[in-house]
Amino acid sequence: MSLKSLIPNPIKTALKNIIPLSVIDQLEIITGERDALTPPSRMIFIGDGDFKKVGELTVSHIKDLVGLNATDRVLDVGSGIGRVAIPLTKYINPPGGYDGIEIVKEGVDWCNKEVHKRFPHFNFHHLNVYNKMYNPKGTMQGHELRFPFESLTFDLVILNSVFTHMLEADFERYLAEISRVLKKGARGYITMFLLNEESRRLNAQGKNKYERHLTPFTDKTMVYLQDLPESMIAFDETYAREAFAKAGLTIQNVQFGNWCGRENTVDYQDLLSVSKI
Template sequence: MKNIIPLSVIDQLEIITGERDVLTPPSRMIFIGDGDFKKVGEITVSHIKDLVGLNATDRVLDVGSGIGRVAIPLTKHINPPGGYDGIEIVKEGVDWCNKEVHKRFPHFNFHHLNVYNKMYNPKGTMQGHELRFPFESSTFDLVILNSVFTHMLEADFERYLAEISRVLKKGARGYITMFLLNEESRRLNAQGKNKYDRQLTPFTDKTMVHLQDLPESMIAFDETYAREAFAKAGLTIKNIQFGNWCGRDNTVDYQDLLSITKN
């Protein structure tokens, strides 16, 4: 019988060989996004600072905290009495962050919500449109959703907006990335300009998706509908920096970057 090297040993070897540090998760565990884990996280925090501002004493809610890609660089910016709470549907990501990040930064906390998602948590026991965040109303100064609404159906999207609004303080800010369908992005999609050949086709009257049998892999929302949904939840979109996902030139990022405020 062949000897099998325990995963824990492989993970430790990545540190010994310099492939990662203790605040970078093992490569086998990274389930969010492409590119360099640390670099992408730093870029995201830079966008947050530029678009909505970042104060050391902010109470931050990170919806879809993954395995700490944004939380880890935020540890350089958020200090008590400020704090951070991340919520995530993939339990392994939450467990790793509590073990490695919370241990070193006790004001950073991570929470597992067992919400069903066909792509990321197909065994979830809770539906997104029934969700209630485990926080009191008017708690947070800043909310972050980095590529969360890109994997969410309409009813869940609207419920999350309502819960975001509930837990934000009046005047609080938000940084959100998503895909918005408007005249330009629809035209470029129809011309086959989308990056990575991710052509979208209609899914509902308000959405288009890349894969009909797995819509949560990439969802784009009609911009007019999205604006109305934000407004209904008591949130105002202050600014949009459109991304290059549909083939635009001279953009800041791949996804559309939204800055919002709580009314």
């Protein structure tokens, strides 16, 4: 029996005002709501769905679409609070390794405390990059960012729902930095929303999942919320392909998602398989 069934969520929320958060966090473990390698529920700030199942599904997609080798040097851009890193610990072994970069410091701190201490070849880095939705107090602009890694370092890069929250200038800068730190022939697994004839038509018909109707933001993008574009942003597919190519990255394959109302897809977002030229 879990804490969720023992204590209704409204009561659990109220308890957080009178019981130390560390006690609530331990209760979640004691009652079986989570294990030590699942973050406390109060700290999870990434996406919807079951934390473990979504992470394992993402790793399954990575294995199927771009491959996963035990000795890969992996860069996880937007590592969140370890949802992908934790299942990856089953696959990546020294001399392989993992580096995650994330703009939400709380997620980085938890991962270094709980994941790194158990898997020293998994490292997490905080980049204080401004994002109106996730890090409004950030002191660094994404379009000026330089990743804290040497060139030609990584075999595989992962961006799971990162470009879905990023404006054009930042998007192009991140692509350039990804290309710089990837080895020649390296692979990339990237999820995003691509605007093409089909997705634009379905959006116009109001078919989008969760009723997230997009409206034009720039000539290359559409967004769900005009006053908070980083909440959900889609890029024109032609523009995105040109931006990847300019950065020296090739989109090898796209498995389009059901975000706009498509049927018979493998996931919500569009899944891109990428390679470094």
